[in-house]
Amino acid sequence: MKKVVIIGAGLGGLAAGIQLQHEGYHVTIVEKNAHAGGKMMPVKIGDYSFDFGPNTITMPDVFRKVLSNVGESLDDYIEFVRLDHHTKNVFYSGDSFIQSTSPDAVIKQLADLDPTAAQTYWDYLKEVQRLYKQSEHGFFHRTFQSWLDYLSPSLTKAFFSVRPLETMNHFHSRYFKNKEILQVFNRYATYIGSSPYKTPATFSMIGYLEMTEGVFTIKGGNPNLAQAFVEVFKKLGGSLHLEQEVSQVIVRDQTAAGVQLASGMEVPADTVIINGDFITATKQLISEELRPSLPNKKLDSYEPSISAFVILAGLKKYQQDIHHHQVFFPEDYKREFSDIFEKNQLPEDPTVYICHSAYTDRSISKGSNLFILVNAPAVNMKSGEEIDRYKNKIYDRLEKEGIDIRENLEVEKVYTPDSIAHLFHAYKGALYGVSSHKKSDAFLRPRNKSKDIKALYYVGGTTHPGGGSPMVTLSGLNVAKKIIFNDKA
Ligand SMILES: Cc1cc2nc3c(=O)[nH]c(=O)nc-3n(C[C@H](O)[C@H](O)[C@H](O)COP(=O)(O)OP(=O)(O)OC[C@H]3O[C@@H](n4cnc5c(N)ncnc54)[C@H](O)[C@@H]3O)c2cc1C
Structure with missing residues (x-):
């Protein structure tokens, strides 16, 4: 039985693991964090539950395919709930516009x-x-x-x-x-x-x-999707090891031969798949002389996609006026992107996005569980004062819109671009791998199969077909298909 080791239990790694395990490989997934699902991460603070990571779920059939390919039905594990009038947009002028799957309503x-x-x-x-x-x-x-x-x-x-x-x-x-x-x-x-x-x-x-x-949410919280993947992966006989960090890809004769864990233990394999961030993992886990086509200089030249400044705020008083997805736009949208991509600074006047999943399902959390996200570049926010200042700027803005966070706040947690980078080993805190600004990065992302090292593959947002939860899941399916095809050839 051929052995595969997958570094990281994100959606891409889990999707690849399920397909390969079903096809007769023995798959081991090694994940540094205590949860599976990668950026699709549940967060519980007291009686409040939050979904960190993908809030907006599209293309449910992509996720269904992962299980239907192996004779299971995802709908036996989770329930997709379609949000017909899904996002309320509030503008600087005070006007608002609700996005909907009904063209008449739009x-x-x-x-x-x-x-x-x-x-x-x-x-x-x-x-x-x-x-x-x-x-x-x-x-x-x-x-x-x-x-x-x-x-x-x-x-x-x-x-x-x-x-x-x-x-x-x-x-x-x-x-x-x-x-x-x-x-x-x-x-x-x-x-x-x-x-x-x-x-x-x-x-x-x-x-x-x-x-x-349409836009979907998953009953009980979006991370239930990753949990369904884990359940099926284990049911098929796959091994998942949480809280185990990989420190090196073992390479012999220019061929991947397994991984070494931070504990020093080695896990041998015939094929290695990296689901951790392409750039960080390549730099950290493979020595530069083994990858002539990907020297550090080239890896450092990629422009990261947007990162985020995220606040999880649990409010005692239920905020019935905040939709499941609500966006507050600034007056000058162009300036936000020039702050992020040209000045490399937190936007002066950012768009504020809120996901309030208790709007759709009140049983999910106490009070109002607000996931508040502002687009950000890869900035280091080392001082608590700096973080507090930016957080309060966002709260001030929301107060102007009639949402008094401070008054009702019971629990709160802040994630900065550097804490996101640290948590997932994400390149400069990028949420979606590399940006899609250059034609080469949009249409010719780094390849899924290593050019330098045999039996080494990549899945996830930086590679094909791209970032976002459905795309990384497709990358897992595509890579599994390629490995199976190559082994049969
Ligand atoms: C705040 C936020 C909001 C988002 N919003 C949306 C959204 O609304 N819709 C959407 O579709 N997408 C959204 N995304 C993006 C989406 O979450 C990602 O595209 C997707 O989940 C990435 O999956 P992945 O499999 O590529 O990798 P990841 O989820 O990054 O998983 C990789 C895993 O590898 C692990 N790892 C890395 N290095 C090692 C190592 N050396 N050893 C062991 N383990 C390692 C990491 O801990 C991680 O668990 C959002 C992301 C974030 C963070």
Whole structure:
């Protein structure tokens, strides 16, 4: 029986582990943290429960596929709840706009806020559907090796059909004339940790997923998805070791031969998969002379995707006016991205996103369980004063919107970009691996199979097909398929 070791129990690692274990491999997953699921992390503080990590779940069929491939049904383990009127957006002007899977509900609001968009909304939906279908067909299920892959006639056609040369902001400006409504659709760039003013319009396809297929939450908390994966992985006979950090990938004759743990113990394997962050893990676990195609200089040149300043706030008094997903936009959206990507500083006037899962299911937590997130670059916030100052800036902003956090606060926990980096070994605290600003990083992400070391593979947000929970799950499935195919060849 061939042995596989997977470094990290994120969604990508678990998805790969389930497929390979089912296919007859003996899979061991080694995870440094005390929970499985990686960034999909449950946090309990007193009687308050929070979901850290993916709050917005799209593409449930991708997650279902992980289990249906092995003869199980994900719906026997968890319940997806579709949020039809999913996100309330509040603008600087005081206007608001609720995103919905009902085009009628959207057009009714646009008629007041953006009459041109009320006319063009169906055209927008048609175009983002086309972008999604083309991308799904051409890119989601492949592991790319080089630009040469794009030279096949079908892929060249697919590549140029997904608007790779136009920015998201430019594309959206053709449909939405109201500056504030434009902010709502441009915010999709942040779902891949990037700026709408630099990201290719291709990623506007996220609008198709949200505005037609819908946004989902998982009953009892999103981390139940990772728990379902763990249950099936173990049921198939896989081994999961928590609180065990890998310190080195063992390489013999330029071939991965297992891993060494921080405790000094060795776990031999025929194949090693790295699910930990591509850049951090490569630098930390493989010595530079073994990877001529990935010297540290090259790894350091990647631009990380957005990180975050996150506050988990448990409020005694239930806040019935805060939707499951609620966004407060600043006046100048462009400035936020220039603060993050050009000035490398916390945004002066940030967009404040709140996930309030108790809005949909009050039994999930005491009071109101607010996950408050502000986009941030990779900054080091070493002093408590600096952290408190920024936190209070966010609370002041929310107070202006009628949400008095300080008055009702019972429990609170803050995560900064450096604490996120430390917690998940994420490159500069990036939530989604590398950004998608350069064409090369958007369409030719680092390869899933090592060029330098045989039997070494990568899954996760920095590799193909990209960041975000459905994409990393697909990367796990794609890599498992590739390993099985290579071994059979
Ligand atoms: C605050 C936040 C909000 C987000 N919001 C959304 C959202 O709304 N929607 C969405 O789709 N996505 C969202 N994401 C992104 C999403 O969570 C990630 O894309 C996805 O979960 C990443 O999965 P992964 O398998 O690539 O890796 P990870 O989840 O990063 O898992 C990798 C695992 O490897 C472990 N590891 C690393 N190094 C080692 C080592 N040396 N030894 C042992 N273990 C190691 C880490 O501890 C980690 O558990 C969000 C992320 C964050 C942090």
